[in-house]
Ligand SMILES: Nc1nc2c(ncn2[C@@H]2O[C@H](COP(=O)(O)OP(=O)(O)OP(=O)(O)O)[C@@H](O)[C@H]2O)c(=O)[nH]1
């Protein structure tokens with residue numbers, strides 16, 4: 001079903017090989033194909049439109065160099081613009097604060113927050129940080145237990161579970177324990193929530209206010225469709241996001257949500273989740289995601 | 297309401313509305329084109345237009361809106377639940393268990409996710425909530441072996457219905473998909489007619505990757521029906537329209553929340569109306 005952008009554009013420009021500069025008409029036709037390719041990769045429509053506008057401005061009037069076809073030329077412009085939008089690679093976690101530095105994990109149900117919390121803990125442990133994991137998920141069955149088991153696997157600290165304690169109280173206790181026991185980083189895993197759930201969004205905002213996180217990471221599934229813009233905007237407005245984690249990049253989704261969320265929030269994509277195991281966490285490479293979105 | 301001519305610009309807007317609901321470019325274009333055929337150039341209100349669009353989508357979805365049919369003669373009717381990670385499999389089993397338990401059936405749950413941390417404990421909580429026994433082994437045990445035991449035990453007890461949970465897996469992971477096929481083979485050693493249903497659970501926030509999910513899971517384990525979860529959010533799950541056209545698999549139910557009662561029958565008309573933004 002998905003045809004890579006290069007082959008699509010190859011067809012569009014079949015008759016045009018070897019012309020001088022790209023005319024507006026050539027570009028407009030090519031951009032129709034770019035639009036379809038991006039939408040099929042699940043980039044959100046509003047983001048596609050804005051992106052196409054920028055590509056058009058760059059492409060019209062471009063001299064086509066002899067060694068490439070006009071199709072290859074447009075693909076390159078699209079690819080470069082994608083990379084520019086996706087942002088530079090490897091933005092590290094910001095840990096410059098008085099310890100314990102708090103990292104707050106947020107996102108929709110099932111997006112991969114708990115797993116990613118443990119992955120980040122393991123990564124920081126390898127960097128010689130002392131890390132405490134705490135689950136504020138008092139809603140999903142066995143959620144706190146899940147994080148506790150993963151903390152054991154990562155061999156990092158885990159906040160003892162107190163049955164009946166509510167999220168804000170747990171978060172305060174976590175920071176407290178973090179301070180008293182000399183932890184460098186406290187990672188707060190939260191329950192999955194819908195961005196339109198006012199009560200739960202207020203709850204996570206209260207956790208933020210109580211713990212002053214240095215990083216608030218929005219964890220989102222790479223398979224997410226058009227809804228990515230709405231959820232990114234809402235989480236950013238209501239909780240304040242400092243970075244994005246895109247999970248399940250080990251799947252075969254084209255991952256257009258990465259572009260949507262980056263464009264909407266302006267926040268960097270910090271990590272990619274590339275599997276269920278705790279070492280399956282990768283730093284973000286815009287060229288990899290750009291190629292993936294374009295099916296190359 | 298002010299009337300407006302259904303011209304190219306209006307059609308483009310409608311097509312975009314459908315794209316933002318995840319119908320996909322091709323399906324959105326086809327549905328809009330169909331509308332253009334009957335109403336192009338006419339003066340119409342936006343409500344009329346949406347209603348006509350919803351009708352066309354209902355026509356596509358109507359045939360797939362079919363509840364799960366449990367055969368009381370089978371003891372047990374075995375339902376295997378599969379899907380990618382985090383889509384809502386375990387929760388859906390909990391909700392369905394409640395539905396059928398309330399209808400007077402003897403329902404057992406099998407904790408076939410022997411991989412993910414606390415997956416067994418999670419299903420056990422659903423077992424307690426719904427008063428259904430849970431057949432489980434420790435995490436790390438062989439899932440195919442557990443499934444075999446579960447069908448055997450459930451049959452010995454004369455259960456009406458057995459739900460088998462499985463670990464989430466991405467469809468492009470050949471080894472994990474082969475494991476699932478092995479689990480099915482091992483169920484068949486006890487009852488060669490089982491599993492009687494294989495439910496693929498899809499998350500409504502999913503975009504075009506749902507095509508690949510259905511295609512590959514269907515190939516590997518003969519998916520017999522779909523459940524769409526998380527429709528209580530802002531994602532509208534429009535990819536289902538394309539899936540209905542392409543695969544025609546029944547959609548048995550939708551998930552509209554995290555609680556035990558948050559399961560609804562799939563209704564084509566209501567779903568179509570919500571897709572086009574009516575009420
Ligand atoms: N393949 C793959 N699976 C992942 C990845 N990250 C998480 N998972 C799986 O996705 C499922 C859900 O992950 P969780 O970490 O429990 O997600 P969550 O956001 O904490 O879920 P809730 O707490 O219920 O909202 C589990 O089966 C994880 O093993 C990833 O990068 N790749």
Ligand SMILES: Nc1nc2c(ncn2[C@@H]2O[C@H](COP(=O)(O)OP(=O)(O)OP(=O)(O)O)[C@@H](O)[C@H]2O)c(=O)[nH]1
Nearest residue numbers: 109110381382383384385386387464526551552553
């Ligand atoms: N809002 C909402 N959340 C849901 C719905 N169905 C499931 N969830 C939530 O989604 C998350 C994942 O659900 P699970 O049932 O654990 O998903 P799963 O497919 O079993 O996950 P894995 O076993 O890790 O692959 C949990 O937080 C559930 O509470 C739904 O219909 N609406």
Ligand SMILES: [K+]
Nearest residue numbers: 110221382499
């Ligand atoms: K998901």
Ligand SMILES: [Mg+2]
Nearest residue numbers: 113114137143
């Ligand atoms: Mg969690």
Ligand SMILES: [Mg+2]
Nearest residue numbers: 385386409415
């Ligand atoms: Mg599960």
